[in-house]
Amino acid sequence: MRIRLKIWRQENEHEPGKMMSYTLEDINPHMSFLEMLDTLNEQLLKDGTRPVEFDHDCREGICGQCGIMINGRAHGPLKNTTTCQLHMRTFTDNEEIIIEPFRASAFPVKCDLKIDRSAFDRVIQSGGFIAVNTGQAPEANSIPIGSPEVEAAFDAAACIGCGACVAVCKNSSAALFTSAKIAHLALLPQGQIEAQTRVRNMVNQMDKEGFGHCSNTEACEVECPQQISVLHIARMNYEYNKAQILKK
Amino acid sequence: MLDAKIPAGPLEEKWNYYKTHAKLVNPANRRKLDVIVVGAGLAGSSIAASLGEMGYNVKCFCFQDTPRRAHSVAAQGGVNACKNYKNDGDSVYRMFYDTIKGGDFRAREGNVYRLAACSASLIDQAVAQGVPFGREYGGYLNNRSFGGVQVSRTFYARGQTGQQLLQGAYQALMRQVGAGNVQLFARHEMLDLVVIEKKARGIIVRNMDTGALERHGAHAVVLATGGFGKIYYLSTLAMGCNGSAIWRAHKRGAFMANPSWTQIHPTSLPQSGEYQSKLTLMSESLRNDGRIWVPVNKDEQREPNQIPEEERDYYLERRYPAFGNLSPRDIASRAAKERIDAGFGIGPLKNAVYLDFSRAIKDQGEDKIRKKYGNLFRMYEKITGVNAYLEPMRISPAAHFSMGGLWVDYELMTTIPGLFALGEANFADHGANRLGANSLLQASIDGYFIAPYTMANYLADEIKAGPIDVRHAAFAAAEENVQQQLHLLMGIQGNLSADHFHKALGKILYDKCGLSRSKDGLEKAISDIVALREEFWQRLYVPGGYAINSELEKAGRVADYLELGELMCYDALTRNESCGAHFRTEYQTPEGEAMRNDQDFSFISAWEWTGAGKSPLLHKEPLHFEFVTPTVRSYK
Numbered sequence: 001m002r003i004r005l006k007i008w009r010q011e012n013e014h015e016p017g018k019m020m021s022y023t024l025e026d027i028n029p030h031m032s033f034l035e036m037l038d039t040l041n042e043q044l045l046k047d048g049t050r051p052v053e054f055d056h057d058c059r060e061g062i063c064g065q066c067g068i069m070i071n072g073r074a075h076g077p078l079k080n081t082t083t084c085q086l087h088m089r090t091f092t093d094n095e096e097i098i099i100e101p102f103r104a105s106a107f108p109v110k111c112d113l114k115i116d117r118s119a120f121d122r123v124i125q126s127g128g129f130i131a132v133n134t135g136q137a138p139e140a141n142s143i144p145i146g147s148p149e150v151e152a153a154f155d156a157a158a159c160i161g162c163g164a165c166v167a168v169c170k171n172s173s174a175a176l177f178t179s180a181k182i183a184h185l186a187l188l189p190q191g192q193i194e195a196q197t198r199v200r201n202m203v204n205q206m207d208k209e210g211f212g213h214c215s216n217t218e219a220c221e222v223e224c225p226q227q228i229s230v231l232h233i234a235r236m237n238y239e240y241n242k243a244q245i246l247k248k
Numbered sequence: 249m250l251d252a253k254i255p256a257g258p259l260e261e262k263w264n265y266y267k268t269h270a271k272l273v274n275p276a277n278r279r280k281l282d283v284i285v286v287g288a289g290l291a292g293s294s295i296a297a298s299l300g301e302m303g304y305n306v307k308c309f310c311f312q313d314t315p316r317r318a319h320s321v322a323a324q325g326g327v328n329a330c331k332n333y334k335n336d337g338d339s340v341y342r343m344f345y346d347t348i349k350g351g352d353f354r355a356r357e358g359n360v361y362r363l364a365a366c367s368a369s370l371i372d373q374a375v376a377q378g379v380p381f382g383r384e385y386g387g388y389l390n391n392r393s394f395g396g397v398q399v400s401r402t403f404y405a406r407g408q409t410g411q412q413l414l415q416g417a418y419q420a421l422m423r424q425v426g427a428g429n430v431q432l433f434a435r436h437e438m439l440d441l442v443v444i445e446k447k448a449r450g451i452i453v454r455n456m457d458t459g460a461l462e463r464h465g466a467h468a469v470v471l472a473t474g475g476f477g478k479i480y481y482l483s484t485l486a487m488g489c490n491g492s493a494i495w496r497a498h499k500r501g502a503f504m505a506n507p508s509w510t511q512i513h514p515t516s517l518p519q520s521g522e523y524q525s526k527l528t529l530m531s532e533s534l535r536n537d538g539r540i541w542v543p544v545n546k547d548e549q550r551e552p553n554q555i556p557e558e559e560r561d562y563y564l565e566r567r568y569p570a571f572g573n574l575s576p577r578d579i580a581s582r583a584a585k586e587r588i589d590a591g592f593g594i595g596p597l598k599n600a601v602y603l604d605f606s607r608a609i610k611d612q613g614e615d616k617i618r619k620k621y622g623n624l625f626r627m628y629e630k631i632t633g634v635n636a637y638l639e640p641m642r643i644s645p646a647a648h649f650s651m652g653g654l655w656v657d658y659e660l661m662t663t664i665p666g667l668f669a670l671g672e673a674n675f676a677d678h679g680a681n682r683l684g685a686n687s688l689l690q691a692s693i694d695g696y697f698i699a700p701y702t703m704a705n706y707l708a709d710e711i712k713a714g715p716i717d718v719r720h721a722a723f724a725a726a727e728e729n730v731q732q733q734l735h736l737l738m739g740i741q742g743n744l745s746a747d748h749f750h751k752a753l754g755k756i757l758y759d760k761c762g763l764s765r766s767k768d769g770l771e772k773a774i775s776d777i778v779a780l781r782e783e784f785w786q787r788l789y790v791p792g793g794y795a796i797n798s799e800l801e802k803a804g805r806v807a808d809y810l811e812l813g814e815l816m817c818y819d820a821l822t823r824n825e826s827c828g829a830h831f832r833t834e835y836q837t838p839e840g841e842a843m844r845n846d847q848d849f850s851f852i853s854a855w856e857w858t859g860a861g862k863s864p865l866l867h868k869e870p871l872h873f874e875f876v877t878p879t880v881r882s883y884k
């Protein structure tokens with residue numbers, strides 16, 4: 001198939017970027033989207049020009065490193081699919097595809113489609129953990145946890161930290177990402193002791209990083225490749241209010 | 249002479265003996281000691297967090313934009329630990345025995361026993377961190393049997409066990425970063441090791457965003473940089489997985505052990521075209537209900553469902569009636585390759601075999617199959633667009649895990665004092681074949697429970713060394729070396745991409761140093777690799793500049809692979825036997841089964857770098873079996 005591309009090109013963090021057009025002939029519909037970009041890059045390299053920089057690593061939907069806006073949708077048109085798992089058969093012959101980086105003030109563009117998501121690490125550093133040192137753990141079965149509770153915690157823990165939720169949010173809020181970690185840990189007995197300090201610190205850090213506020217548009221859940229539910233945001237708000245009331 | 253430093257005494261007592269006799273570092277002195285950890289996967293994050301908690305000054309490096317993306321994240325199946333929760337007769341000894349037998353008696357007894365003995369603590373640690381392992385309705389941990397083992401010792405968190413274990417370790421690491429005990433350097437790539445007076449004293453890294461080279465000094469350096477199976481280009485590894493850190497340490501004096509032992513996984517999705525960049529693994533659990541076959545007729549044109557039963561060759565059931573479709577990974581992969589090479593492969597490239605669920609669906613009903621494997625069938629459809637409830641899956645073998653790696657002793661220290669290697673980067677505990685679900689375990693145990701003791705034992709003598717000065721001439725020389733190589737790569741200005749060479753190398757290795765090897769093939773591979781390497785240094789083209797530049801990153805990795813690949817061939821060529829994943833066609837029974845040679849090859853091959861263009865030097869570490877007797881691994 002034939003594909004017409006419009007891609008955001010930007011030398012570095014400081015210089016302005018612009019959209020550039022490229023055409024690829026003979027794209028195999030079984031190619032993954034990133035393999036299509038590999039093919040483009042191979043062509044650019046042959047022409048002696050700088051290939052398009054984009055983030056990726058595992059290429060199987062689990063590391064969370066890939067992630068671009070494709071025709072205005074984070075990770076492209078399919079539900080529950082990361083960019084690396086998208087295939088060209090999803091597009092039609094001669095279609096124009098517009099490719100841009102995830103945009104948010106807390107995620108500066110580094111080069112072309114590559115962005116800086118280190119703000120997420122700092123949100124986790126502020127409290128996204130259970131404070132247990134190596135060697136302190138009691139026998140695992142001394143903490144029984146109901147299967148439904150664990151499954152619910154897992155649903156939240158499945159987040160891959162890709163940032164699609166931030167990119168689609170009109171406020172660039174990181175509420176879905178942050179609440180997923182808060183919910184994962186708050187749903188487990190081990191995580192409850194620190195629940196209040198955790199939620200306060202993580203919410204404060206989220207604000208400090210320049211992520212916007214959540215206004216419940218729920219676009220994040222729609223674009224999240226891991227089906228992380230917006231109900232976690234409600235839980236985060238509940239935990240936060242509880243922590244504020246109990247703080248005295 | 250290589251000394252593994254295994255403590256004497258009964259198997260069960262070795263590690264306890266070590267721990268009670270190892271030197272300790274007083275908490276007040278830990279602040280005076282700097283440690284560098286390269287890698288932030290399960291092994292790297294766990295050691296960096298543990299050392300940070302103890303009060304050492306830690307710097308941790310990784311090439312991804314955050315530690316949470318290390319390829320440990322991709323492990324699906326589970327992690328082994330002998331808790332004997334099922335009361336089905338599991339014990340440390342049994343786990344030890346299964347592992348050493350699975351490794352075809354090519355691992356050290358002392359190491360493997362320690363792995364099994366520490367396994368239970370990992371589950372405790374992970375649960376305390378909040379890892380949501382599968383539970384039974386009563387609230388207790390569930391586990392299952394995996395990879396043909398007779399007891400249930402595999403713990404799992406749905407099909408994302410690696411992701412969840414890694415998050416546990418990542419969060420522990422982030423906690424230490426937040427507390428100021430660990431400094432994190434994401435998007436930093438280690439490009440050289442600095443050795444001063446025979447001791448590892450630091451590294452040279454490249455900041456992948458700015459292109460700047462940086463010197464970092466420390467009293468000990470840990471390499472936890474993962475596996476190098478990506479050398480085959482098509483593999484189940486991530487695009488950035490590399491052998492560069494360990495290879496550059498090798499060139500500074502660290503020996504490489506058994507580099508050619510690579511596990512080729514039998515159930516990955518086949519390559520569909522030249523453009524393909526990676527092979528996705530389908531969980532091995534599918535073999536519990538799926539039947540593997542190829543058509544009896546080479547030129548079969550019909551769709552699989554149209555081929556009648558009597559015209560199908562269920563070759564695993566035919567050759568290995570006792571284990572059938574559940575035969576171990578190396579055997580299943582080799583049998584598939586044998587059929588594919590003989591011309592019976594299926595699919596457009598004739599490079600795959602069928603994995604068929606029709607009988608299981610008929611016997612158990614589609615609902616039951618959906619319940620067991622629904623997510624895998626969905627994933628298969630996502631990637632291939634094919635509904636596997638209606639027609640068989642196509643699968644093929646793919647490079648997956650490096651049993652080989654840097655040689656380490658019982659303390660996980662390489663042949664360079666002060667340089668440790670953890671996780672898949674070392675050659676450690678898996679012998680010639682790794683058992684499923686044992687490597688998440690090994691990476692974690694190395695980091696949480698072994699290295700904290702053995703590194704203290706080393707660091708105790710380094711307190712008097714004082715701060716490491718990065719203005720030392722050895723740092724300048726190493727930095728110069730890296731700088732020069734980068735200039736060289738950028739300066740070639742040919743017309744072929746790094747990927748072009750990587751693909752060509754992968755093909756040579758897969759054909760000649762993959763599932764089966766032969767003297768002639770390996771000799772040919774060596775000369776082909778030498779020629780390819782020459783072409784690389786003449787015709788490579790790296791566009792762009794020194795700052796963010798994926799092509800430059802790839803070029804450096806491929807340059808290392810082109811040397812490492814040659815060593816792998818030497819390693820395979822000098823081992824005149826078949827064991828585990830290493831199958832030499834000259835050493836097989838008339839029925840085509842592997843022939844191990846304990847008389848002459850019961851040793852670990854440890855290779856020394858002797859300089860560019862010179863043959864590597866082989867050292868042998870003999871294996872002693874005091875507690876078990878090597879037997880023939882038969883799955884007939």
Ligand SMILES: Cc1cc2nc3c(=O)[nH]c(=O)nc-3n(C[C@H](O)[C@H](O)[C@H](O)COP(=O)(O)OP(=O)(O)OC[C@H]3O[C@@H](n4cnc5c(N)ncnc54)[C@H](O)[C@@H]3O)c2cc1C
Nearest residue numbers: 287288289290291311320325438473474671672685687688
């Ligand atoms: C698809 C797949 C499925 C698997 N499933 C299972 C399973 O079910 N059970 C099981 O037990 N095992 C499984 N394994 C194996 C297991 O996941 C790995 O062996 C293990 O996770 C390796 O951990 P590690 O910490 O050693 O390396 P990794 O997790 O790969 O981490 C390597 C780290 O090193 C860093 N790094 C590498 N090179 C450099 C450099 N030059 N400079 C700076 N940093 C560098 C990387 O950034 C990364 O942080 C699987 C493997 C794969 C590929």
Ligand code: SF4
Nearest residue numbers: 159160162163165224
């Ligand atoms: S919540 Fe979903 S979209 Fe947001 S980072 Fe996690 S996985 Fe990505």
Ligand code: FES
Nearest residue numbers: 057059064066084
């Ligand atoms: S590349 Fe890892 S999730 Fe897409």
